[in-house]
Amino acid sequence: MTAEENRMDQPIGVAVIGAGYWGPNLVRNAQATPAMTLRYLCDLDTDKAHRVLGGYSTVRVSGSLEEVLADPAVDAVAIATPAATHLPVAMAALRAGKHVLVEKPLAANYADGHRLVREAEERGLTLMLDHTFCYTPAVQHLRHLVRSGEIGTVQYLDSVRVNLGLVQPDVDVLWDLAPHDLSIFDAILPDGVHVTRVAAHGSDPIGAGRACIGHLTLELSDGVLAHVHVNWLSPTKIRTMIVGGSRRTVVWDDLNIVQRISVHDRGADLTPADLGEAERRQAIISYRRGETVAPALPEREALRGVMAEFAASITEKRAPLTDGWSGLRVLAILEAASASLAGGGEFVRVRDARRPAEWEEAVA
Amino acid sequence: MTAEENRMDQPIGVAVIGAGYWGPNLVRNAQATPAMTLRYLCDLDTDKAHRVLGGYSTVRVSGSLEEVLADPAVDAVAIATPAATHLPVAMAALRAGKHVLVEKPLAANYADGHRLVREAEERGLTLMLDHTFCYTPAVQHLRHLVRSGEIGTVQYLDSVRVNLGLVQPDVDVLWDLAPHDLSIFDAILPDGVHVTRVAAHGSDPIGAGRACIGHLTLELSDGVLAHVHVNWLSPTKIRTMIVGGSRRTVVWDDLNIVQRISVHDRGADLTPADLGEAERRQAIISYRRGETVAPALPEREALRGVMAEFAASITEKRAPLTDGWSGLRVLAILEAASASLAGGGEFVRVRDARRPAEWEEAVA
Amino acid sequence: MTAEENRMDQPIGVAVIGAGYWGPNLVRNAQATPAMTLRYLCDLDTDKAHRVLGGYSTVRVSGSLEEVLADPAVDAVAIATPAATHLPVAMAALRAGKHVLVEKPLAANYADGHRLVREAEERGLTLMLDHTFCYTPAVQHLRHLVRSGEIGTVQYLDSVRVNLGLVQPDVDVLWDLAPHDLSIFDAILPDGVHVTRVAAHGSDPIGAGRACIGHLTLELSDGVLAHVHVNWLSPTKIRTMIVGGSRRTVVWDDLNIVQRISVHDRGADLTPADLGEAERRQAIISYRRGETVAPALPEREALRGVMAEFAASITEKRAPLTDGWSGLRVLAILEAASASLAGGGEFVRVRDARRPAEWEEAVA
Amino acid sequence: MTAEENRMDQPIGVAVIGAGYWGPNLVRNAQATPAMTLRYLCDLDTDKAHRVLGGYSTVRVSGSLEEVLADPAVDAVAIATPAATHLPVAMAALRAGKHVLVEKPLAANYADGHRLVREAEERGLTLMLDHTFCYTPAVQHLRHLVRSGEIGTVQYLDSVRVNLGLVQPDVDVLWDLAPHDLSIFDAILPDGVHVTRVAAHGSDPIGAGRACIGHLTLELSDGVLAHVHVNWLSPTKIRTMIVGGSRRTVVWDDLNIVQRISVHDRGADLTPADLGEAERRQAIISYRRGETVAPALPEREALRGVMAEFAASITEKRAPLTDGWSGLRVLAILEAASASLAGGGEFVRVRDARRPAEWEEAVA
Structure with a gap:
């Protein structure tokens, strides 16, 4: 049995980076995932950690990312630090040979995100987005309904996500909330959201000082229109998504x-x-x-599914459901949305964030 | 007692024009309004009437608009014919000295609507829009909440009106449904919707062959943004309006x-x-x-209120709540919306449909 | 063609008796039923009528029940007078050879109700209860689901009907509201509610001075328990019925x-x-x-269906869905409920209100 | 500083007994309560514990209740074992001088429960019921509304708690679910539920083999009627309580x-x-x-509040909100309910489970 084979039998050593709002959830779910061993919770503020x-915990606290990344018992990191730090933290982790799970958004802009995706592919490491909603039973079922063809072809998408929410200090409501809707679109559409x-x-x-209410109108590559509010x-919470299909x-x-x-x-x-022209004019529409x-x-808790997929993608050496490219597609839309907002609301072209075919060979 | 004074004591003689979808509701509510006497139901298709x-009815049927308008016992008409006919039918009625209640939209375009408003003002006749929703207890209360200052200043408006509805043969979904939302905005905002x-x-x-899903983003004259979906x-019916105020x-x-x-x-x-600059950056937002x-x-049935307001505005020689100008403001927005839709979604300027000050004298 | 055959082609002449709370609904729906001609609205208070x-109506008003019953153009009457008057009014109508539709409850007590049922059977006239809810699309579908066996055998029934309602001057809440629930049970159960x-x-x-809140526990003849609240x-309106079945x-x-x-x-x-005893103790229950x-x-309006069934039962000379026996079964339960209430809540035996087999011959 | 004063400054040492369905929740919340230190999780099945x-836990596991009770670092135990074991486990704990928090029901019958209450009082130890619902923000607010007089005097209570739930192997649905409703009644009524x-x-x-559906009708000592379903x-979950008051x-x-x-x-x-008699008959009821x-x-999580109250009652040497007497009142009702059920549904007298006045002296 080789050393690597030996390692395969052992749980994946994980460190959570960031003890802020989301970090505790990562800690709790990493501990509950049999395929993982949580080694560290890392935060500059070790008291907070x-x-x-x-x-009552035996998990180690570290205030040093270097220390954590230097530990060979750490195979993977889950990053829940502010978006602006995703590039340096994730890049350091990848360069240290660690698999990476990162909070949305992937990075502060498309170019940074692209560097992370490239780095992970070149190193053969998992880069996964914690698009938590994609792992809820509801979205998993939506994904099945759309991809199996049960609802026919998708005709329109409409998503409303409103609530009395915390006005973020660094990003507007589009960057704060729309990643949820966009990543769900990406998860359920047969070929991702283009x-x-x-x-x-x-x-x-x-x-x-920044948009607190936002409306996105998206033209999908197949002519479908999607809208996100x-x-x-809003004093009342609404979280409703409509996926209009030709059959259901x-x-x-x-x-x-x-x-x-x-x-x-x-x-x-x-x-x-x-039909003849006269008939068509009369009876052009029928209703089901x-x-x-x-x-x-x-x-079941969605984040449990995130952890299971992260572990499985590492073990099976395959792309996770919400891989770096899905994170990049979300970033591409957000960047174009910001440009549209700044430019007065006109339509703005969105970068194509499909994995280029030539990468297959380059990376392989 | 003069002949006119004598007439004042009598109920207002009313004819309903159009026996289609909405006509029966006008017939029923005109009959139930004590201040009115329903004289005719007029439709080219007298069988339908x-x-x-x-x-079991004693109401007369007529297939001739001329006959109805020539009858001095008819003081007012309620028009529920297709939008394209609103101009000729309403104009004929006004020229025959009749007060007019007309279904939304006021006319097929702004110019036609403006001619009707001008004609009514010059003749001192009531021209009223049947913006039925404005007479619901809910909108009446909304109007009170906004105009009394109870909710503070309006900060945003959001209206959703979706359902599996009949795809109209002549108009798109914006012209079919948005008049409801726009006329409600007009009724509740302190000075109408500008x-x-x-x-x-x-x-x-x-x-x-026409838009079945529509999104309107409106910039109000005081900087407020409104959105209408x-x-x-939609397989499910949603009719929700949020009026965001500074206090409630x-x-x-x-x-x-x-x-x-x-x-x-x-x-x-x-x-x-x-606050000092440092404090502001930390504690800039507070939450209630x-x-x-x-x-x-x-x-109570809204259309009962429409009829009562129509009768009262005639008797009291005053503008009704939903007068011709409100109908014109709705038309102005719809025309600009159609131009935006045709032009690819950019913002389009909307005509100012406030009653010009000089009209006061000219008409008075 | 005989005189009777000739009459068959004509609409059924109907008189509505009682212009109070429910009468106007009977008037409106009788007028809208093609198989009927509404001849009279009869009330002692002719002004109210x-x-x-x-x-605007051509329907005649009469203050005299005798006048109405003497008119051969009246084939049937719909009675919406206070419950205490159902016996004399309905009996007079039956004796005048008129078919009868009567508001719930059939009569003030079981004995009176039984006399009406007997009278109608002996004369071969329709005696129908206006158990309006039984003609809603919801109950019709419930009836189908239960009778077709789609939900398996019925295991329990639970009905809640609460609201801020008018405290009636003459009856308690059981007699006022529970007839709805009991008549629905009767309509949906395969053989009526026994x-x-x-x-x-x-x-x-x-x-x-009378019960404003009531709970009924019913033991059905097949051992099923039903509960009505x-x-x-109640400040909030709740109208929920659960029909528990072995399959659905x-x-x-x-x-x-x-x-x-x-x-x-x-x-x-x-x-x-x-299963063996040991297994049964462990795995006795499974969950779907x-x-x-x-x-x-x-x-669609339920009362339209009531009128259609009344007309059809007359024309087709058959028992209506909600016939006198169903009204009698409801009365039997209410009488026993009153006895239980008076007696401190113990279980009280309910009369069997099935149509006796010997009646078949006696009446036929 | 005496030894006892010294102890007062330290967190209360706690052991959780029972690692089954509810135990993990007690473990989590005890760990999160600053006033407590969780010393043990005790279960015969140490693997389960x-x-x-x-x-990742530093908490000790023990398979021996004796060991746990012998440890002077354990001041209090939280018992989540099957109801049949409550008497011996809680009694052993009390005799070892430990404060006790016990799952509902307090014991398998009234007599056993009474022994525990007596034992705790004689030893001056806290005996508290984990009536979790009583510590939800909703019930806390209900309690405030009722006790402050804001809703006037209580006129009726109605509680529905239905769901597709696990059919318990040892108790019927009344013993399984109704303790929630009864303990809430006890918490909100000004003097407990009598x-x-x-x-x-x-x-x-x-x-x-046991009731799966249950209806309780309770006569309260002040003539108020309460009902519990x-x-x-039920395939759908309903959890609704109505508290009818004279003012709200x-x-x-x-x-x-x-x-x-x-x-x-x-x-x-x-x-x-x-009012005069004639007026009263006409206008006897008015409606708000x-x-x-x-x-x-x-x-906030209710169980966090349970733990805080347990700790506070120990520290402040006072009865907790849900003390042994409240548990005893619930037991008294359940016992009488079982007798009624066995006896065919007649009303059965309930023991008075108020704290006797003479106990004050006896115990003090």
Whole structure:
């Protein structure tokens, strides 16, 4: 048995970097994942890290990223530091040969994100985005419904994510909330979310210095229109996504805890084109008003699924569901949205963030 | 007692023009309004008119608009014919000295609408729009909350009106549904809805030949942003309007029959400007998370209120709540929205449809 | 063609008796039913009757029941007078050879109701209860689900009907509201609702002099337990019925206007009896957690269906869905419930109100 | 400084007994309570205890209750073992001088529960019930609304707790679920829940060998009626409590995560008694249809509050909110309910479980 084979049998050694808002969730779920051993919680503020772990933990605290990355028992890191630090922290981890799970957004801009994706591919390391929502039972089911063809071809997408949320000090509401919607689009569409153009409108009615309300209109590469409404100022929480299909339309209401997903056999159809002109003018549209089916969804924590996919992608040496490219596609849309917002709301072209075919050979 | 004084004591003689989709509702509510006497139901298709009245009615049917307008017992007409006919029918009625209540939209375009408004003002006749939603208890209460200052200054407006609706043969979803939202904005805002620019995005995923999904972004003259989402293809019905204010935010969910209006003491505020720079950067935003109050609203049919306001405005010789100018403001926004949609979604300037000051004298 | 045959081609002449709370609904729906001609609205207070008809009606008003019953153009009457008058009014109508539709409850007590049923059978006339809810699309679908066997055998019934309702001057909340629930049970169960014993608990916390809150526990003849909770004092309206079946369980939430009926493949099952004792003790219960299906229900007014069934039962000379026997079964339960309430809540035996087999011959 | 004073400054040493369904929650919350130090997780199945703690914990596992109780560092135990073991485990703990927090129900029967209460009082130790729901923000607010007199005097109580739940092997649905409702009644009513008589109806439609559906009707000592509906077989989850008051009525819908508590100014009132007889008969009831207020409730875990109250009651040497007597009152009702169920549903008298006045002296 070789040394590497030997290692394969052992849990993946993990360090969580960042003990702020999200770090405790990573700590808890890493501990609960059998395929992992949590080695460190790393934060410059070691007191904060100790508080996160509580008084009963055997996990080590470190204030030094170098120390953590130098430890051969650490195979992978989960990064929950501010977005502006994703590039240096993730790059250091990759260069130290560690697999990387990183909070959204992948990086502060597309170019930085692209460097991380390139670095990971060249080194054959997993680079995964913690697009947590993609691992909920609801999105997993949506993904199945869309990809299996059960709802027909996708005709439109509409997502609303509003709540009284914390006005972020560094980013506007588009960068704070829309990554959730965009990463879900990316997870459920058969070939990822490929947006040609985006228009963004925003508003800052309280004078916060950045958009607190945002509307994104996305033109997808196949002509489909998608819309995203995000809002930090709404007194009521709404989290609803509609995926309109040619055969069925799915409504995902994440706050309806007894029926999150509803698959509606309701819609309008164009009658077949071989009618005579006079008939077509009269009867051009027909309506389906059939039943609604709500699938039984399991209850499980999404972040547990993130951890399981991170571990599996490392062990199986394959791209995770939410790989660096999906993170890059989200970044590309956000960058174009910011340009549209700055430019007065016109449509702005979005970079193509598909994995180039030539990379296959270069990397392989 | 003069002949006119004598007439004042009598109910207003009314004819309903058009026995199609909405006409029966006008017939029923005109009959139930004590200040009115319904004289005619007028439709080219007199069989249809007879069917609407049923077999137990004493109301006269006429197939001739001329006959109806020539009858001195008819003081006023309520028009529920296709939008394209609003100009000739309403103009004929005004020229015959009749007061006019007309379905939305006022006319097929702004210029036609303007001619009707001018004609009515010159003749001293009531020209009223049947913006039915404005007469619901919910909108009446919203209007009170906004105009009394209870919610502070309006910071944003958001309206969603989606359902599996009939794809109209002559107009797109913006012209079909958005007049409701726009006329409500006009009714509740202190000085009517004054929009400087509008951007429209739309989509026709079923190939109906016109937009079935539409998004309007409105820049109001005081810098407030409003958004309207209308959709004929949604399998679920949503009718929600959020009116964000500096002190309170109102959510109107018209499908929540036990709590249509919720007034939330929840929101984010900027802290006062007299803090030092360092403090401001840290504590710039504060949050209110107070109680929600749902007022008791009466249950009454909105169209009953339309008829009462029509009768009162005639009797009291005053402008009705939803007068011709409000109809014109809605038309101005719709025309600009169509231009934006045709032009690729950029912002388009909206005509100013305020009553010009010089008209006061000219007409008076 | 005989005179009777000739009459068959003509609409059924109808008189509505009673212009109070429910009468106007009967008037409106009788007028809208093609198979009927509304001849009279009859009320001692003829002014009230005129007000109900409004100023545009050709329907005659009469203050004399005798006049109405003497008119050969009247084939049938729809009675919406106070319950205490049902016996004399309905009996007079039957003796005059008129078919009868009567508001719930059939009569003030079982004996009176039985006399009406007997009279109608002997004369070969239709005696129908206006159990309006039984003609809603929701109950029609429930009836189909139960009778077709789609939900398996019925295991339990639970109905909640609470609201801030008018405290009635003459009856308690059980007699006011529970007839709805009981008549629905009767309509959906394969052979009608056959209750062996009932226990009633009630409460009058505001000192109204009669129970304002009531709970009924019904033992059905096949051992099934049903429960009904009615309440005049609840600030929120709840109208929910659960029909538990061995294969599916149906939840009918009448206030959920977009999904009134939900058919749940969820439940607990006993494992088959051929397991060994040890296994049975461990694994005795299994759980189904399958999908939920919400059928598409048409929107139509239930009272339209009542009128159509009344007309059809007359024309086709057959018992209507909600015939006198169903009204009698409801009365039998209510009488026993009152006895239980008076007696301190113990179970009280309920009369068997099945149509006796010997009646078949006696009447035929 | 005496030894005892010294101990007062230190966290309370706690052992959790039982690593089954609820134990892990006790472990987590004890660890998160600053006033406590978790010393042991004790379970006969030490492997299970190790699994609950996970691989990163410094908490000790013990398979021996004796060992745990013999350790002077253990001041208090939290017991989450099966109900049948509560008496011996809690008694042993009390006799070892430990304070006790015990899962509901306090014991398998009233007599056993009473022995525990007596033992704790005689030893001056805290005996507290983990009536978790009583520590939710919703119940805390309900308690405030009732006790402050804001809703006037309580007129009725109605609680529904239905779901597809696990059919328990040892107890029926009344013993499994109703303790929640009864303990909440006890916590919110000004002087605890004092029930004079209870009637219980139940049903076992799947043949599980014990009631799976249960209805309790409770007569409170002040004449108020309360009703509890518990059900293991409902496909939909309902958790609604209505507290009807003379001035306001509160509806608590625990599944409405955005508006759990609604305080309704809606109800029916009897008009004052000084009206003449004729007037009273006409206008006996008046209706309030005012606004609804939904308070802002904090989001916090109820079990955290349980632990804080346990710690505070020990430190402050006072009875906790949910003391042994409250547990005893719940037991008294459950015992009478079982007797009613066995006896065919008649009302059964409930023991008075108020703390006897003479105990004050005896114990003090």
